[in-house]
Amino acid sequence: MSFAEDPCSYFTLGKQKASTLSLSVLVAIEMFNALNAISEDCSLITMPPWVNPWLLLAMAASFAMHFVILYVPFLASIFGIVPMTLGDWYLVFVFSFPVILIDEVLKFAGRMTTHNEIVPASKKDN
Numbered sequence: 001m002s003f004a005e006d007p008c009s010y011f012t013l014g015k016q017k018a019s020t021l022s023l024s025v026l027v028a029i030e031m032f033n034a035l036n037a038i039s040e041d042c043s044l045i046t047m048p049p050w051v052n053p054w055l056l057l058a059m060a061a062s063f064a065m066h067f068v069i070l071y072v073p074f075l076a077s078i079f080g081i082v083p084m085t086l087g088d089w090y091l092v093f094v095f096s097f098p099v100i101l102i103d104e105v106l107k108f109a110g111r112m113t114t115h116n117e118i119v120p121a122s123k124k125d126n
Contacts, residue, residue: 013082020070020081021088027066028096031059036103041110044100 034055039047049056069075071083084092 016080016082017088020084021091023079023081024066024070024084024088024092025095027062028092029099031062032096032099033103034059036100039107041107041114043104043107 035044035049038044038049038052038055069079070081076082
């Protein structure tokens with residue numbers, strides 16, 4: 001049954017779907033932020049995530065717990081969420097991944113600013 005066939009279902013299923021997507025985006029953003037925190041100024045390209053296997057283990061455990069509350073019906077009902085489809089996961093990724101891109105741009109700007117401060121003024125003129 002879709003929301004077009006039964007508009008009132010939005011107030012039950014629609015709210016649960018929105019809550020589920022919101023929670024999943026927050027979980028994914030926090031996991032991506034953990035990746036960003038591997039280095040304050042190095043890119044994830046030059047300092048890959050596997051330099052900190054404990055972080056990867058913690059991220060895997062966090063996602064595993066999130067999957068448990070999503071896909072175990074008893075827990076999903078306690079949290080008021082519903083299982084997600086592959087399309088839903090795609091949306092979560094699309095809305096969460098820009099956190100990495102934004103941090104990469106900020107790290108790049110920080111490296112350029114630091115590089116310009118380190119180069120002596122006499123070298124800048126040449």
